Amino acid sequence: MSISRKDVHYIAKLARVSLTETEEARLEKDLAEILDYVAKLNQVDTSNIEPTTHVLSLENIFRTDENRPSLQPAEVLRIAPKKSDGFVVVPLVIEGKGDA
């Protein structure tokens, strides 16, 4: 399984990173090398082996439904690159992902 330029282009778009031609070429080579290396995992027989997502066997960590103080809107907006009337402002979103 090796990675193509098209793949690099596709994942760069998914990850919202624009790349120059040179960067794309460089990353294609680097990623191919790394993916070649990690392919050694295929040597391991993992049938009947469960995946590990958490090393601790913690379960059921909840909080109670109580209110805690929120930040002041001013604190939220102070770090925003662009704001107006109490809102964070972003370049126009045409349409995209729906609201739900």
Add this chain to the structure above:
Amino acid sequence: MPRTATTATELLNRYRSGALSPRDGVGHFLRRQEAVDGKVSAFLDTCREGIETQLKGLESMDKSVPLWGVPVAVKDNIVVRGRKTRCASKILEGFESPYDATVVRKLRQAGAILCGTTNMDEFAFGSSTENSAFQKTANPWDLTRVPGGSSGGSAAAVAAGEIPLALGSDTGGSIRQPASFCGVVGLKPTYGRVSRYGLVAFASSLDQIGPLALTVRDAALLLGVIAGWDPMDSTSADMPVPDYVKTLEGGVQGLRIGIPQEYFGEGLDAGVRENVELAIDTLRSLGAQCDPVSMPHTQYAISVYYIVATAEASSNLARFDGVQYGLRSSSENLLDMYCRTRDEGFGMEVKRRVLLGTYVLSSGYYDAYYLKALRVRSLIKRDFDEAFKRVDVLATPTSPTVSFRLGEKIQDPLTMYLSDIYTISTNLAGVPAISIPCAAGDPSLPVGLQLLAKPFDEATLFRVAHAYETKVGGPFLPDL
């Protein structure tokens, strides 16, 4: 001031005896920072303007709090309220955290004086601190060499005597490897031992915050302050925190130490091997029983790590998009704003890992890479479970080499990744590990001995490390 007074323990002793005031103690370190940081470049922000307020705050505080008046630096990926936290990345330009990390809150309560944030590889992606967007940190033992990474700034600052205690974060060795390269003590706690709340996430299932210090005792002191359950972190464990300092003196008599053969194979530098084997002999001479053990899946650790860690990182770093905080590249439309901000804001290594992580999670590749890696992760963890049925502690080199030269590996990411071989499994298995300096060897660069223990058995690590340290002397300090 002579270098013999630079541990936190000694500072506290002097404060308590009235021989030194916190103001003078802190002042000593600030002067040292001014004198040497031009050469070492360990600090990103020295936070000078906040120090006076903190010193004043000490007056109304119980003097018996564990770090009363002790200066502490934190890695630039641990948020401090009202201060810049940039993860050594341009993308967080202008970001000031509106909240404290849990460890920072605990430090404040313990009377510590926060004296600056330290340099790191951008978002902790690296093993040399060369991936910082702002500056390169030098190894205090040899200014042409790297301090290791990604907590290179914290390790170098401690080694150079600029700060007695520092916090780092460790996802695949980022505390231990720089500790090893800089000749200091660094501990990665058990996953869940220290709250991650306020640690800018790299790989959430692997990250832990841990202490860097000149001595084992200091590291134990600092871990005692930051450890413990935190209701803000679902993955933190509700386990009692022992008094690590109290149990330091237990010795190693009768302790069973396993030597995993897979950590002494091809690729291990001969000088490093010699030092580590000598250290193991020392432990044996102190009464420990050292026997070989096998960890057969060690060879797969790097592959598993670079899949799991980059997958999580690709998602964790998605939030840096120019919308709410940090850098925003000017643009007319949203998609363009995202792409340009992340292009300009992220360095090459960040892009590389974000893309790799995106790839292994993407449609069609999830099972082959990500899921496969999680299964092999189970086998790596099983190796540890098996080993710890037979031994109390494992002893290994921390890194296959001593510090390498600045620029030596930066163009070759895979080689850089491979240098994490001895530290990565620990994070995958979640077990605690400490790196302590072996007696300085040839070529007069520090070598780290790594000790690993069962989950939540940091106390044993400190005990063994302290026994060794007491035997061989130390701390070892570079001439600067």
Add this chain to the structure above:
Amino acid sequence: MRMKRRSEGPFYRIYNKHERGGRSEEGRRKLDVGRETWDDPLRESAMEYETVIGLEVHVQLLTRSKLFCGCSTLFGAQPNSQTCPVCLGLPGSLPVLNREAFRKAVKVGLALHGEISQVAKFDRKNYFYPDLPKNYQISQYDLPIARGGWLDVGFEGGPKRVRITRAHLEEDAGKLMHVGKGGSRVDFNRTGTPLLEIVSEPDISSPQEAALYLSELKAILLYLEVSDCNMEEGSLRCDANISVRRPGSKELGVKSELKNMNSFKAVERALEFEVSRHRRVLEEGGRLIQETRLWDERQAVTQPMRSKEEAHDYRYFPEPDLVPFRISQAEVDEIRSSLGELPRERLNRFQTEYELSAYDAGVLVSDKALSEFFEAVCRAVPRPKQVANWLTGPVLSEMNARHKTIRELGLKPEALAKLLMRIEDRTLTNTMAKEILPALIDSGKDPDEVVRGKGLKQVSDAGALEPVVEQVIRKNGQSVQDFLSGKERALGFLVGQVMKETGGKANPALAHQLLLKALAVKKGGAL
């Protein structure tokens, strides 16, 4: 916790076969709240295609705090005032699950007859959007809160069973407002509000059925008190998948995903539009493409989303910041025992226990509080039909006119019961009782006190009424003649005149009696 307001009226619509033609105009009008017609514009070609609809409903769970942090979920606050590092996804923040949200989700799963996952976990759904601070949504992928289950829809001729695929918990996104050239504004207050996504199987076969499904679901959610289901505030949202196919065909047709429908009516109309569009395209030999379309309320059309977005690749993976959630059988049982009576059970009970019509029962049951009010009144006044008439008539009118719930109206069941008793004991006429209802509501006083205050007491004293009767007989010679010559109906007119003269206060039975007596005298004892 959310600030209350009224939504679009009775929500529990019951699809009744008779409604299409048989029901009285009055009944239809009442039933078709918010609709123009029950007529299916596509009936002509109904034999040629069948419609396949699946719904995805997002419902905000009613909790004090958000799903993963302690910020308030209250609607309508100042922009960006209910946010914290966690829901803003600030660097370093971590989620911790709200136990109440989890339990409410389990409750819904059980009410929908789903199987509760013994171990539920959360996953990250990765996509970039400015209302999603982390650019991933914490959701559930392969181990949702509940799987399977069903919802019975409609009732005449046997309810239609719509299967439920799953119900999973996730965090809501913020609100994005498009303000033209200057860009879009983001308010993160809603970010992180607990959202339960309920996905149906494609078992729904008409837009009307879809609306009924929504009504039924909403009724259940309100009965469970897990959500306020307020579509205007977005606490209940619905997306629909729709396709058409030839009857008997096993394969589904090409589907459209419909979004942006802000009311049940909009869902129904959007689906109607889309069904006819699909049929038209197919009939004209065209080809449909699978796409997401937005409902344009103003133009009443669906439009393809003009998005350059590539196919979604959400890169789901287990959320490392949250641990698995295991629920014991004991806790499942405990939650199950707290479900209480659900609307469909109550509907059936009202029809059997109180012998109410399906329509009356439906109107009452459509409002949990109103149905409880009904039962409270019935305990004092055991005439359920009369109580139901009063509630679905004058009381509901007052609620609608004042835009208030039965609770907000302030009318006590005891007060209404007493009012009805005063009709029974002839202190008041029905008309008088209706007239004093607004005053009763406004004052919150005892009905007798209101009656006294208004001087509205029915005149049942013969001595007081006799002069009026005399006067009416004097003034209406023609009617008296008519009556005396055998036209019984003239008596009714005369009673009416007595009522008129007394401003409605006369006891009609007494007036009737006194008139007969006086007219008998006139007839010379012939009666």
